[in-house]
Amino acid sequence: SRMQQEKPLVSDFLFRQLFDTTSSTYTYLLADTTTKEAVLIDPVFEHAVRDAQLCKDLNLSLKYAMNTHMHADHITGSGVLKKITGCKSLISKASGAAADIHVDESDVVQFGRHILKIFATPGHTNGCLTYYSPEQGIAFTGDTLLIRGCGRTDFQEGNSATLYQNVHEKIFTLPPATKLYPAHDYKGLTVTTVDEEKRLNPRLTKSLEKFIEIMDNLNLPYPKMIDKAVPANRVCGVFEVSTE
Amino acid sequence: SRMQQEKPLVSDFLFRQLFDTTSSTYTYLLADTTTKEAVLIDPVFEHAVRDAQLCKDLNLSLKYAMNTHMHADHITGSGVLKKITGCKSLISKASGAAADIHVDESDVVQFGRHILKIFATPGHTNGCLTYYSPEQGIAFTGDTLLIRGCGRTDFQEGNSATLYQNVHEKIFTLPPATKLYPAHDYKGLTVTTVDEEKRLNPRLTKSLEKFIEIMDNLNLPYPKMIDKAVPANRVCGVFEVSTE
Ligand SMILES: [Fe+2]
Numbered sequence: 001s002r003m004q005q006e007k008p009l010v011s012d013f014l015f016r017q018l019f020d021t022t023s024s025t026y027t028y029l030l031a032d033t034t035t036k037e038a039v040l041i042d043p044v045f046e047h048a049v050r051d052a053q054l055c056k057d058l059n060l061s062l063k064y065a066m067n068t069h070m071h072a073d074h075i076t077g078s079g080v081l082k083k084i085t086g087c088k089s090l091i092s093k094a095s096g097a098a099a100d101i102h103v104d105e106s107d108v109v110q111f112g113r114h115i116l117k118i119f120a121t122p123g124h125t126n127g128c129l130t131y132y133s134p135e136q137g138i139a140f141t142g143d144t145l146l147i148r149g150c151g152r153t154d155f156q157e158g159n160s161a162t163l164y165q166n167v168h169e170k171i172f173t174l175p176p177a178t179k180l181y182p183a184h185d186y187k188g189l190t191v192t193t194v195d196e197e198k199r200l201n202p203r204l205t206k207s208l209e210k211f212i213e214i215m216d217n218l219n220l221p222y223p224k225m226i227d228k229a230v231p232a233n234r235v236c237g238v239f240e241v242s243t244e
Numbered sequence: 245s246r247m248q249q250e251k252p253l254v255s256d257f258l259f260r261q262l263f264d265t266t267s268s269t270y271t272y273l274l275a276d277t278t279t280k281e282a283v284l285i286d287p288v289f290e291h292a293v294r295d296a297q298l299c300k301d302l303n304l305s306l307k308y309a310m311n312t313h314m315h316a317d318h319i320t321g322s323g324v325l326k327k328i329t330g331c332k333s334l335i336s337k338a339s340g341a342a343a344d345i346h347v348d349e350s351d352v353v354q355f356g357r358h359i360l361k362i363f364a365t366p367g368h369t370n371g372c373l374t375y376y377s378p379e380q381g382i383a384f385t386g387d388t389l390l391i392r393g394c395g396r397t398d399f400q401e402g403n404s405a406t407l408y409q410n411v412h413e414k415i416f417t418l419p420p421a422t423k424l425y426p427a428h429d430y431k432g433l434t435v436t437t438v439d440e441e442k443r444l445n446p447r448l449t450k451s452l453e454k455f456i457e458i459m460d461n462l463n464l465p466y467p468k469m470i471d472k473a474v475p476a477n478r479v480c481g482v483f484e485v486s487t488e
């Protein structure tokens with residue numbers, strides 16, 4: 001059989017997927033249920049209060065509001081979450097965005113006894129990271145790899161050859177049953193696996209040459225939010241938030 | 245500590261949550277990864293092709309398209325899925341809806357080696373069911389219990405006292421760490437637990453009298469889709485689908 005056995009999450013690892021219908025963005029709350037330390041991956045500005053409330057409801061202490069990259073389609077919730085919860089913001093050094101903590105390939109994010117390994121997976125932007133938990137068999141791919149798709153490469157520092165190489169070398173080489181959680185989905189899907197994308201991704205199963213051709217011919221509209229979101233995200237999403 | 249350890253899913257149990265942004269409906273794909281038998285809970289008409297494709301992508305054979313109740317806010321995908329995949333439709337006897345299989349309290353839904361126990365949890369409608377997997381520690385509550393909310397009780401055969409009683413007797417008595425997956429969420433939340441709702445549900449933590457008063461004073465608008473959805477769902481959502 002082709003289907004790989006999925007790895008069950010261990011019982012002291014809390015996982016919650018959250019959604020923003022406006023930008024179709026997924027936010028992820030992860031926590032160590034023993035120590036109560038938590039992280040939020042790709043929080044959205046408009047949902048910072050919801051996310052902080054959920055941490056409170058679950059008696060969690062938010063350690064990091066972290067981003068997979070500097071988003072162009074929504075404003076990050078990191079800045080507001082810092083103010084509400086006292087957490088630190090975290091993003092890649094290569095993103096060019098302000099944050100309390102800058103990370104890079106082979107750094108590790110720790111909360112309680114749990115860790116996320118970091119892979120630099122540029123291509124959609126220069127600063128795109130993939131966060132990977134080997135113990136749970138899950139990875140957060142941001143916009144690098146989407147379910148049956150991938151992030152666009154025609155703005156910010158987009159480079160389709162780089163994206164292709166990083167997906168093939170750093171994501172498709174993870175165990176086949178690894179669950180992949182993207183930053184977005186537009187069809188109501190919530191998760192995929194390495195095995196599925198290696199078999200079924202309509203773009204990334206193609207040759208590099210064909211992939212570049214596909215990406216060069218998407219003819220996508222100019223991103224609605226980019227002129228507002230990128231400057232805001234460069235300063236952690238806080239430019240609109242009063243310091244009072 | 246108040247937090248209950250969540251039960252990890254066993255590795256031969258596939259679980260996928262799917263979303264319809266129009267009606268904010270969650271559909272659930274469950275499968276036995278050994279035998280490949282699968283069920284879809286609360287499929288949505290407009291996503292039947294997506295759902296059938298996902299079954300195909302995962303090499304699954306769809307056994308049942310099953311509903312928690314006769315929905316008033318969207319048309320079920322059961323009828324279309326029957327035509328595309330050859331699956332059987334399944335709903336409660338008390339729903340009054342046509343289906344291949346009618347079930348009731350203490351019946352069991354089986355796919356591969358996995359089972360879902362059935363609780364009759366009327367109150368939102370007469371035919372509302374909750375599907376429960378004791379082994380996985382998960383339950384599908386339909387509109388009976390939503391995350392920090394519950395289904396409305398002011399149309400179809402709604403009865404707030406009945407809903408309250410069923411939630412307290414049949415859902416809140418499950419193990420506290422049981423994960424509860426609702427038919428809808430309007431804030432981007434995807435899951436809750438028995439423990440959370442017993443502590444935090446703003447309606448169902450109240451006394452029965454107070455709950456009835458809350459439900460009597462919601463002043464909700466007449467449901468947009470009801471005049472189209474209920475007649476369609478009474479015949480399994482197939483009235484619009486050509487038999488060709
Ligand atoms: Fe992006």
Ligand SMILES: [Fe+2]
Nearest residue numbers: 315316387395
């Ligand atoms: Fe309903």
